[in-house]
Amino acid sequence: MTTSPTVQGTTDIPTQVFEKFLQTLVGTGVSAELVARLRKTLLEDKTFTERALKEAVLAEESLP
Amino acid sequence: MIRVESLTIKEFRGIRDLTLDFKGKGFAICGPNGTGKSAVVDALEFVLTGNVSRLSGEGSGDISLKQHGPHVDRRNDPDKARVTVKVTIPSLSKTATIERSAKTPAAAHVTPNDPAVLEVLGRVKAHPEIVLSRRELIRYVLATPGKRSEEVQALLHLDQVEQVRVGLQKIANSCEKQLPPIGTAVTLARENLLRALGISELTNEKMLAAANAQRAILGLPMIADLIESMSLKDGMATPGPAKPQLIPKTQALVDIRAAREALAEIANVPTTTRVAEVTADLTAFANDPEVAAAVKRETFYTNGMDLIETGACPLCDTPWDLEGLKKHVQTKIDHLKEVSRRRIAVETKISPLIAGLRKVQAAINTVAGYAPFATPPVAIEAARDYSTNCGTVVEKLAALLPLTETITVLPKVPIVPQAVLYAIGELEKAVAALPEPTKQDAAREWLTVTQERLDVWRETMRKQKAAKEQAEKARQVSDIYATTSDKVLAGIYAAVEKDFASLYSFVNRDDEDKFKAHLIPSMGKLGFDVDFYGRGFFPPGAYHSEGHQDSMGLSLYLALMRYLQGAAFTFAVLDDVLMSVDACHRREMCTLLKREFPHTQFIMTTHDSVWLRHMKTEGLIGGRSAVQFRSWSVDHGPAKWDERDVWAEIDDHLKENGVRAAAALLRHYLEYVSAELCHRLRAPVEFRGDAQYQLGELLPAAIKHMRELYSRAKGAANSWNQREIIEQLATREATFAMLAKKSNAEQWQVNVAVHFNSWDNLTKEDFEPVVKAFRGLLGGFTCPECKEYLRVSPDRETPESLRCECGKTNINLRKKGG
Numbered sequence: 066m067t068t069s070p071t072v073q074g075t076t077d078i079p080t081q082v083f084e085k086f087l088q089t090l091v092g093t094g095v096s097a098e099l100v101a102r103l104r105k106t107l108l109e110d111k112t113f114t115e116r117a118l119k120e121a122v123l124a125e126e127s128l129p
Numbered sequence: 130m131i132r133v134e135s136l137t138i139k140e141f142r143g144i145r146d147l148t149l150d151f152k153g154k155g156f157a158i159c160g161p162n163g164t165g166k167s168a169v170v171d172a173l174e175f176v177l178t179g180n181v182s183r184l185s186g187e188g189s190g191d192i193s194l195k196q197h198g199p200h201v202d203r204r205n206d207p208d209k210a211r212v213t214v215k216v217t218i219p220s221l222s223k224t225a226t227i228e229r230s231a232k233t234p235a236a237a238h239v240t241p242n243d244p245a246v247l248e249v250l251g252r253v254k255a256h257p258e259i260v261l262s263r264r265e266l267i268r269y270v271l272a273t274p275g276k277r278s279e280e281v282q283a284l285l286h287l288d289q290v291e292q293v294r295v296g297l298q299k300i301a302n303s304c305e306k307q308l309p310p311i312g313t314a315v316t317l318a319r320e321n322l323l324r325a326l327g328i329s330e331l332t333n334e335k336m337l338a339a340a341n342a343q344r345a346i347l348g349l350p351m352i353a354d355l356i357e358s359m360s361l362k363d364g365m366a367t368p369g370p371a372k373p374q375l376i377p378k379t380q381a382l383v384d385i386r387a388a389r390e391a392l393a394e395i396a397n398v399p400t401t402t403r404v405a406e407v408t409a410d411l412t413a414f415a416n417d418p419e420v421a422a423a424v425k426r427e428t429f430y431t432n433g434m435d436l437i438e439t440g441a442c443p444l445c446d447t448p449w450d451l452e453g454l455k456k457h458v459q460t461k462i463d464h465l466k467e468v469s470r471r472r473i474a475v476e477t478k479i480s481p482l483i484a485g486l487r488k489v490q491a492a493i494n495t496v497a498g499y500a501p502f503a504t505p506p507v508a509i510e511a512a513r514d515y516s517t518n519c520g521t522v523v524e525k526l527a528a529l530l531p532l533t534e535t536i537t538v539l540p541k542v543p544i545v546p547q548a549v550l551y552a553i554g555e556l557e558k559a560v561a562a563l564p565e566p567t568k569q570d571a572a573r574e575w576l577t578v579t580q581e582r583l584d585v586w587r588e589t590m591r592k593q594k595a596a597k598e599q600a601e602k603a604r605q606v607s608d609i610y611a612t613t614s615d616k617v618l619a620g621i622y623a624a625v626e627k628d629f630a631s632l633y634s635f636v637n638r639d640d641e642d643k644f645k646a647h648l649i650p651s652m653g654k655l656g657f658d659v660d661f662y663g664r665g666f667f668p669p670g671a672y673h674s675e676g677h678q679d680s681m682g683l684s685l686y687l688a689l690m691r692y693l694q695g696a697a698f699t700f701a702v703l704d705d706v707l708m709s710v711d712a713c714h715r716r717e718m719c720t721l722l723k724r725e726f727p728h729t730q731f732i733m734t735t736h737d738s739v740w741l742r743h744m745k746t747e748g749l750i751g752g753r754s755a756v757q758f759r760s761w762s763v764d765h766g767p768a769k770w771d772e773r774d775v776w777a778e779i780d781d782h783l784k785e786n787g788v789r790a791a792a793a794l795l796r797h798y799l800e801y802v803s804a805e806l807c808h809r810l811r812a813p814v815e816f817r818g819d820a821q822y823q824l825g826e827l828l829p830a831a832i833k834h835m836r837e838l839y840s841r842a843k844g845a846a847n848s849w850n851q852r853e854i855i856e857q858l859a860t861r862e863a864t865f866a867m868l869a870k871k872s873n874a875e876q877w878q879v880n881v882a883v884h885f886n887s888w889d890n891l892t893k894e895d896f897e898p899v900v901k902a903f904r905g906l907l908g909g910f911t912c913p914e915c916k917e918y919l920r921v922s923p924d925r926e927t928p929e930s931l932r933c934e935c936g937k938t939n940i941n942l943r944k945k946g947g
Binding site: 115123 | 287289290292293296297299300304599602603605606609610612613614616617618621693
């Protein structure tokens with residue numbers, strides 16, 4: 066055996082992904098409000114429905 | 130997270146009443162097919178998670194846990210179906226008991242009801258992947274990339290990650306789908322504005338020139354720059370000195386002229402020619418049933434391609450690998466290449482007809498707006514109806530199918546009903562009859578209409594801009610999410626890939642010690658290619674044997690579990706995995722599990738007693754950490770090989786004069802135990818390629834070898850000059866010889882007591898001494914302290930000792946200097 070990559074255990078991979086995603090979004094021209102809304106949806110409310118995501122992504126841009 | 134101490138199953142699945150004492154250690158359940166091994170697995174899964182995946186997963190149909198979880202005789206009394214498990218929680222240094230009933234699977238009765246305990250058990254419940262069956266194992270290996278991704282995602286709890294990916298992608302797609310209709314609205318608004326302005330090109334300069342010319346008539350200041358906050362009417366008194374007309378005469382006449390032109394264009398020769406060509410093409414399609422069907426299929430596939438957004442067929446929702454499905458559909462489209470080419474050619478010809486009809490629609494709708502204000506009002510219904518019909522024809526032409534309907538509507542395209550032309554003519558007359566406005570009024574009307582159309586155009590442009598921004602933003606967010614999640618998952622998979630390759634190459638180090646693997650995540654897929662003896666990377670099912678694939682499945686599972694749970698990976702159930710792996714590699718798998726997962730309690734099931742022995746001899750499980758199921762009945766559930774149970778059962782049979790049943794059970798047990806003894810003692814038996822050994826071959830061999838071992842042990846003691854031990858061994862040897870003689874087992878072929886077909890002639894009194902003799906004989910193979918069967922250690926190479934599991938019996942077999 067050459068390796069035995071014993072790790073501490075990654076109990077919440079989705080949170081890792083969401084955190085990294087939100088970090089990447091900042092600085093790409095996406096508004097801070099949008100990032101804040103996505104953070105609330107993904108990390109605080111933990112709701113992943115299309116409706117919730119749409120509200121987070123398009124809330125400030127809704128067509129009249 | 131947990132280790133399982135014991136499990137009690139009552140009236141659940143095929144089990145009536147069974148308690149297994151795991152003692153928090155690795156444990157194996159062995160038995161032929163249909164003896165209840167998987168029911169134990171189901172019970173463990175049920176009590177820990179409240180679910181039984183076999184009863185709720187894919188393909189379970191109408192089967193439900195509540196209805197079919199209880200034993201068949203308790204199907205109407207699910208509360209009687211209960212499973213209780215006692216666990217230890219190493220991180221808390223606590224024990225807990227969980228009890229569940231099939232009546233209320235979701236409600237677990239936990240003792241103690243301690244928040245910390247409940248939190249740990251909640252995490253266990255959230256990880257049903259602690260139970261791995263061969264069916265699931267193969268899914269990791271042989272699945273399509275999309276399906277594998279789903280399996281691995283389920284294991285790593287990535288469903289939320291995937292749900293967000295799909296959600297963001299749908300939002301981006303839906304935003305982009307809004308753009309074409311908004312674009313059409315902008316074009317029509319622009320054409321309307323140009324007509325009002327009387328110019329052909331929409332530039333600021335030309336618009337200002339046109340507007341300022343009208344403003345000059347009214348004596349209004351020139352507009353220097355056309356900015357959005359400014360109106361062309363700025364400074365204009367409203368209403369003017371005279372009562373304004375409801376129909377802006379000049380503009381209305383321009384619009385009517387535009388409508389006439391649009392109608393003339395649709396009815397002209399080029400249109401008629403084009404209609405004829407398209408009709409001929411479509412008729413050719415329709416007249417050839419094969420082509421017609423192909424067009425139908427090709428159109429279906431092409432439309433379907435646009436609807437593929439997620440990893441499922443848009444028609445039947447069957448899960449698919451997204452890219453795989455697109456490729457599959459594209460292949461079908463490619464096969465219909467000629468049909469596709471002809472269809473595209475026809476659609477290209479149809480396109481100007483659709484544009485012409487839309488132009489007619491828009492023009493008629495504009496002029497129809499003037500009709501009610503004419504004096505007297507002009508009946509314009511015919512024109513409105515025609516406009517509606519144009520819309521219907523546009524839809525049919527755009528859809529193309531059914532061909533017959535498209536062919537039917539095509540001739541209508543160039544035909545403008547006389548009633549339409551008449552109505553428009555009447556309207557034109559009515560508008561022309563309106564008194565000529567003064568120059569000032571005309572200018573006022575011009576500015577009013579043009580500003581209205583400018584507002585509409587600006588509004589559509591604003592909507593288009595907003596829609597584009599929305600679409601760009603949604604796509605940007607979706608793309609960033611896809612890239613980021615792929616990157617994070619790539620990191621995870623890289624770690625898992627390395628560990629997986631390491632685990633697999635250890636098990637197969639005899640010929641694959643350089644083995645490597647690639648896990649390649651991309652947009653919700655997970656590609657999996659493995660090295661095949663240095664010849665390149667291929668899917669696991671391409672060249673590797675089934676046995677290697679089983680090894681890969683288990684290695685990948687272990688690597689994923691270790692990544693996911695780390696030190697908390699303390700418990701797993703391996704249900705009949707590795708059934709295709711050969712004996713040699715199973716032994717290596719035992720070593721791997723023991724060496725790499727020393728803190729994980731594996732509960733394993735197998736129908737193969739050789740595999741069970743490997744687990745024991747390799748030390749993966751203790752000598753007593755196994756149960757052998759010998760049979761199963763619907764009334765009693767699994768029957769296990771238990772020394773005490775067997776003798777008690779034989780006694781029970783004899784009490785009721787059931788000599789036949791007692792003898793059958795005795796023989797069956799002797800068959801099982803003789804093989805076990807020969808294995809433990811390393812007794813030489815004439816090899817049989819089919820491994821079908823008779824009792825008459827095994828038991829005498831075991832007895833003979835036991836005697837030889839005593840003889841060998843005496844020789845060894847003698848070499849060490851251990852007089853006392855020699856005497857003890859001599860006593861044991863003599864006792865054993867007496868027991869063997871009483872059983873007459875060595876003269877098996879003439880031993881009628883348990884030989885074939887002689888039972889019916891025996892009475893209870895005849896058979897009782899036989900039972901006693903064999904019970905005594907088997908006792909001679911055991912440790913007097915722990916009552917376990919003795920075994921030669923080690924199980925290969927030169928024998929060193931004859932010993933038991935408890936260590937109280939440990940007879941040296943090696944001579945001094947040997």
